[in-house]
Amino acid sequence: PEAASPAVDLSGYTRVRQELVAPPFAPEHEQVATGGPKIVEITLETEERLLTIDEDTGAEIWALTYNGWVPGPLIVVHEGDMVELTIRNPVSSMMEHNIDFHASTGALGGGALTHVFPGEEAVLRWKATKPGCFTYHCAPGGAMIPYHVCHGMNGAVMVLPRDGLKDRDGNALSYDRIFYIGEQDFYLPVDEDGTYKTYAAAGDDYAESIEAMRSLTPTHSVFNGAVGALTGENALRANVGETVLMVHNQANRDSRPHLIGGHGNYVWESSFSDPPLTGMETWFVRGGSAVAVLYTFEQPGVYAYVNHNLIEAAILGATAHVVVEGAWNNELMEQVVAPRAF
Amino acid sequence: PEAASPAVDLSGYTRVRQELVAPPFAPEHEQVATGGPKIVEITLETEERLLTIDEDTGAEIWALTYNGWVPGPLIVVHEGDMVELTIRNPVSSMMEHNIDFHASTGALGGGALTHVFPGEEAVLRWKATKPGCFTYHCAPGGAMIPYHVCHGMNGAVMVLPRDGLKDRDGNALSYDRIFYIGEQDFYLPVDEDGTYKTYAAAGDDYAESIEAMRSLTPTHSVFNGAVGALTGENALRANVGETVLMVHNQANRDSRPHLIGGHGNYVWESSFSDPPLTGMETWFVRGGSAVAVLYTFEQPGVYAYVNHNLIEAAILGATAHVVVEGAWNNELMEQVVAPRAF
Amino acid sequence: PEAASPAVDLSGYTRVRQELVAPPFAPEHEQVATGGPKIVEITLETEERLLTIDEDTGAEIWALTYNGWVPGPLIVVHEGDMVELTIRNPVSSMMEHNIDFHASTGALGGGALTHVFPGEEAVLRWKATKPGCFTYHCAPGGAMIPYHVCHGMNGAVMVLPRDGLKDRDGNALSYDRIFYIGEQDFYLPVDEDGTYKTYAAAGDDYAESIEAMRSLTPTHSVFNGAVGALTGENALRANVGETVLMVHNQANRDSRPHLIGGHGNYVWESSFSDPPLTGMETWFVRGGSAVAVLYTFEQPGVYAYVNHNLIEAAILGATAHVVVEGAWNNELMEQVVAPRAF
Numbered sequence A, B, C: 001p002e003a004a005s006p007a008v009d010l011s012g013y014t015r016v017r018q019e020l021v022a023p024p025f026a027p028e029h030e031q032v033a034t035g036g037p038k039i040v041e042i043t044l045e046t047e048e049r050l051l052t053i054d055e056d057t058g059a060e061i062w063a064l065t066y067n068g069w070v071p072g073p074l075i076v077v078h079e080g081d082m083v084e085l086t087i088r089n090p091v092s093s094m095m096e097h098n099i100d101f102h103a104s105t106g107a108l109g110g111g112a113l114t115h116v117f118p119g120e121e122a123v124l125r126w127k128a129t130k131p132g133c134f135t136y137h138c139a140p141g142g143a144m145i146p147y148h149v150c151h152g153m154n155g156a157v158m159v160l161p162r163d164g165l166k167d168r169d170g171n172a173l174s175y176d177r178i179f180y181i182g183e184q185d186f187y188l189p190v191d192e193d194g195t196y197k198t199y200a201a202a203g204d205d206y207a208e209s210i211e212a213m214r215s216l217t218p219t220h221s222v223f224n225g226a227v228g229a230l231t232g233e234n235a236l237r238a239n240v241g242e243t244v245l246m247v248h249n250q251a252n253r254d255s256r257p258h259l260i261g262g263h264g265n266y267v268w269e270s271s272f273s274d275p276p277l278t279g280m281e282t283w284f285v286r287g288g289s290a291v292a293v294l295y296t297f298e299q300p301g302v303y304a305y306v307n308h309n310l311i312e313a314a315i316l317g318a319t320a321h322v323v324v325e326g327a328w329n330n331e332l333m334e335q336v337v338a339p340r341a342f
């Protein structure tokens, strides 16, 4: 940093450790903060791993990840807390990594202070002064920024207001579960015969990836790292009457999520310091943003949660399923006459 | 449905039939509801028809439609009403169809309950619990979803608040006319010589269409089914002093409508349960949404209504005209000096 | 105009001349209007010039400009003022030009009244009735509209509320500086060997440009006319504690600006007649819009201001730098442990 700064008085903070969990789940947390502000300690490992992103075609990519997951884990704190991150780059890595937290202030979101080469670690502490859901991502510089982000190296922080979520009139809102969805655009280079190319190690696809990215047209747009990662056995689950907070992160490219058969009852596209939008059919994720959407399920059945560019949903992979159990409500919808010949 | 549900008591509802009309017009309706809630009966036929989408090039597509129109007809009800739809698939059809109403709750928006093969019909009733403009569209499953939607099979429902539209302060807003505009992205396969391919029957272009869609780049983006469908003889019409509600549906792809020479005085991008945005130059349609925009014309002349990606407007087709009659107001704008040599 | 109109009484207005300045700067203006409404006289020359848009590759375009700048100059007035524009097309020009002000009402935003051929001038007066930031651009008709706009012929007008900017609760907001950023999508035709084509004169690239535009995929997306126009020696500058109003214009294509390491404290995506959004990580510019964003710098250092489609930022050119001086605040962020081997 450019100028000397007095030491920070941390005596008012309680130190806690947040155990990060794999998406689509959220770490344990309070919705309304109790006690004073906290220093929330977390650890992220910059893991490079070969990831199959579509089992049907065998398409694979040397994913760049935080903790091995695409997206990186959801971090949850309250406004006024501090995040104290240890970032570690394993010796086995091929590349340099760092992290830029959109929720933080200064030094390129921490990117300037966290460049770790293979075998290095760094510790960064920043204060969560603004409530909302925010993207974080690797940003090593220049064209390496979209390269790392489009190889999976991004995730989200949720900074809750200390007194929890509120509607436009100030009434408290709460949730029974969180679905944390990271949408990832991949740009896989293809062979002359149109098949996706494979590479021996992380970074080997650099030049061809950059060329593929220039098209601004992903070959894949998937939730949680792979086509079908949130369908079938891995479908999301809820019950009628339960309220779910859907946190959707897209670190690079616009998206427009939609819950088929449901709605966004409360939608925070901007931040938690603005009143939520309500009753939405389809909401918007400005590329490089995380949003939060609250919905209370009213009907059982299988819902599809999609990027409502339906080409991206059904052909490029951006579809998840939510299996909801409970009693059907014929008042909301009734099949008066099942399909029959006329 | 998964669980038995008690029969619904419909005794409090009055049954009415809504005669649907061709776009860009709206069916007869009240802006403020009188009397109690209604069951609004409508019929949609899933008609497959060869449609010329650009007379200049002769580009054509086997459009998949509701009632023969692209977009499908505008349905107008009030919050608390029920929609009772009869969906019929003619024996002459080549394909299975169904319908997903973004305005409804459960069963994939009714999609799971309305799969009709050629020669079949079904009846679905659902309650309009959320006010706003909402897309509906065919969603037969998998890649057939974008295929049907991008062949024209989509439209909009407007669910008005029972007491009508309001500004941010709760003051009543009303309109003199509705312009209902459906923007349609088409992805026409091209021959080796670059001409648009033609096909013998609906569905024959399936594999090549899916390939074309992967580009995420439409060959055409048109209003109401064809280049020029709302210009010249078919231009929209209004008078100075009249207030028009423009309902814009885009079931698949983001759009950003703009009225050249006018504004969006009140813009509902999210729903009618949120205060409208005001004084906008260009508004946003999240792909898979319908929006409503209120404008009172202040000047006569020919307005262009466009998708303000001007490439899409002027090259791909997304332009309509509005011919407005009345007296010019030099206070708002005056040509002080007409073009002259200097 | 279609109908005779009584002469306008201009006696209540004071005439002033606004000297327009090159981007990224703003002309002298009051944030809160003093005195009565004004007639603000401005002059725009439609200058065609060969512009190098990327020094590394030598990529160049016959830019179509207002006053020689891409974007055209920022115009600042207050609600209730009139803009009186003299538009002049030099004799040396190859093409016809005009101007469409999104902020104005009628005659295609003035486009219908300002068609000037080489050697012609015209004068247009219009009243700024709606507060907000608004795009202006050339719109000669048909495919010439995207052609001119995508050759740089666009800029912004800021119409301030007479009593200045306000937060959601009506508290006054002000700024110390303006950064005026025009984002420009260019679609450069390429040779068979993939190099950008060059042309002898403005307009010579017409047919090939239109073909390139059909891809909807720009070859360049730059701030203020060229890759690196706002970095290095030309970086934007501010101090810790200063509040900057960032006005971002994109006349054709959606954008999603982000200030790396900072935020949008107050964001007016729609207009100044709506409450600003707050605490945003990334905001949205509907293609064909100008937006305003207020931020108070809290940390020194080099910030990057980007279109957060990071491919567009880092590969297509949409990156600016802001150099901020002042004292580092370790409470907001501290590098607890600099990168070290573990």
Ligand SMILES: [Cu+2]
Residues within 6 Å of the ligand: A046, A064, A096, A097, A098, A138, A139, A140, A148, A153
């Ligand atoms: Cu990285």
Ligand SMILES: [Cu+2]
Residues within 6 Å of the ligand: A100, A102, A135, A137, A288, C258, C260, C308
């Ligand atoms: Cu970022």
Ligand SMILES: [Cu+2]
Residues within 6 Å of the ligand: B046, B064, B096, B097, B098, B138, B139, B140, B148, B153
């Ligand atoms: Cu269908």
Ligand SMILES: [Cu+2]
Residues within 6 Å of the ligand: A258, A260, A308, B100, B102, B135, B137, B288
């Ligand atoms: Cu849908």
Ligand SMILES: [Cu+2]
Residues within 6 Å of the ligand: C046, C064, C096, C097, C098, C138, C139, C140, C148, C153
């Ligand atoms: Cu021009």
Ligand SMILES: [Cu+2]
Residues within 6 Å of the ligand: B258, B260, B308, C100, C102, C135, C137, C288
């Ligand atoms: Cu325009």
Ligand SMILES: [Mg+2]
Residues within 6 Å of the ligand: A054, A055, A056, A057, A227
């Ligand atoms: Mg598959």
Ligand SMILES: [Mg+2]
Residues within 6 Å of the ligand: A104, A105, A129, C262, C263, C298
């Ligand atoms: Mg800050």
Ligand SMILES: [Mg+2]
Residues within 6 Å of the ligand: A132, A133, A134, A135, A269, A270, A271, A289, A290, A291, C281
């Ligand atoms: Mg966010």
Ligand SMILES: [Mg+2]
Residues within 6 Å of the ligand: B054, B055, B056, B057, B227
């Ligand atoms: Mg034509």
Ligand SMILES: [Mg+2]
Residues within 6 Å of the ligand: A262, A263, A298, B104, B105, B129
């Ligand atoms: Mg519901």
Ligand SMILES: [Mg+2]
Residues within 6 Å of the ligand: A281, B132, B133, B134, B135, B269, B270, B271, B289, B290, B291
């Ligand atoms: Mg809607």
Ligand SMILES: [Mg+2]
Residues within 6 Å of the ligand: C054, C055, C056, C057, C227
């Ligand atoms: Mg360069």
Ligand SMILES: [Mg+2]
Residues within 6 Å of the ligand: B262, B263, B298, C104, C105, C129
């Ligand atoms: Mg007006």
Ligand SMILES: [Mg+2]
Residues within 6 Å of the ligand: B281, C132, C133, C134, C135, C269, C270, C271, C289, C290, C291
């Ligand atoms: Mg604007």
